Amino acid sequence: TRRARGWKELDKWQIDLLQTKDQFSIVNCSRQSGKSSILMIKAFHTAIINPGCLIIIVSKLDQADEDMRKCKDLYRAYNDHLHHTYGGVLALGLLEDNKGTIELGNRSRIKTIAATGHARGFSAPRMVIIDEARDVPDEAFVAVKPMLVVSNGQLLISSTPGGTGGFFYTE
Secondary structure (H helix, E strand, O other): OHHOOOOOOOOHHHHHHHHOOOOOOEEEEEOOHHHHHHHHHHHHHHHOOOOEEEEEEEEEEHHHHHHHHHHHHHHHHHHHHHHHHOOOOOOOEEEEOOOEEEEEOOOOOEEEEEEEOOOOOOOHHHHHHHHHHHHHOOOHHHHHHHHHHHHHEEEEEEEEEOOOOOOHOOO
């Protein structure tokens, strides 16, 4: 995946985030540090190794579009690698591919949701990522927390610093 993003070497914090199994993680980093890319790699990897899982990414609309684009780029890079390495093997087809959702051939779904207080209706996600959390309303954070109760899924919150208000600052 490093080649897919043009990276040569990951920082220690990026490796730690990829490897963490902690149920709750907060990432507070500068702009252009790679936090969204690392989280999308983590989401995609989780979807590959956990058939049938649901991963939800909550962020403001333009960031949600960018996050989904990164997931789709990872899907293409993964399948290109398999194709070139194993001679024509396409190991992971897509069952659904639209603006806000991809469903992999193993029935895992990655779904982006625009940050509003209406981020409800999904049960037992394996992972919820709140990206650029400083721009996400408190109501959206409150809405996604109950989704994780049954699944004991991971909640990863990421943002650049920005002010002393809102749930990101509080957490």
